[in-house]
Amino acid sequence: MVLNNIEKLLEKYENGETSLKEEQQLRHYFSQETVPPHLEMYKPMFEYFLVNQEEQFTKDVPLTTKSNPIYKWISVAAVAVLMFGIYFQMSNTPKTIEDLSPNELMAYNQTVEALGLVSSQLSKGTENMLALNLMSSNFNKGTENMSYLEEFSSTTNKIFNTNN
Incomplete structure (x- = not known):
């Protein structure tokens, strides 16, 4: 009876129709040592979900960006150099x-x-x-x-x- 219930839950899971409680039942069932041979292929997937559920991100996420004023001045200088280069290139081209x-x-x-x-x-x-x-x-x-x-x-x- 339990096996029939698990197979129905797997079918619902594959169709994306399970609730969180039903998915928890599937994870619990596949965490056992003995699983029928025709359902062995699902065991690694649900074991991965159990391990992955316990993982937590521990690093701090910076919410503000550090602005470095030197990059602003470098970009202004680069634009100035480009403008002078274009000006002198245009002044050296033949006019007629x-x-x-x-x-x-x-x-x-x-x-x-x-x-x-x-x-x-x-x-x-x-x-x-x-x-x-x-x-x-x-x-x-x-x-x-x-x-x-x-x-x-x-x-x-x-x-x-x-x-x-």
Whole structure:
């Protein structure tokens, strides 16, 4: 009878339907030396729960953080160094195309040429899209004409039905 009760409690435990008192009964049952062989697999788990329940955290948990003002000054100094570095880097860069070296000017011209080629190819693609847009507007006109045809057929049906 006890074994049937334990098996029912295990089934409830696996479904997450046990109360704390029922779980305590399971822990007590599996803490015994003799457990049926088909329930041996549950014994280590419930023994672990018994041991784990007795553990306590003994360290102090600090609730306030210690602020160190030196980190604030280090971060301010790092921002200042970055700002000076960016300023001096920007002041040394060439401002106009005339200030570029021959290699930089050649790279610039090649980039402009490549972007022009890409732009012309994209323009060809948009021409095809314009043709498709024109076909779409013609299709819309055709569907509007179909609605007139439907009105005409419903009117003729009324005429012919009234004469019958």
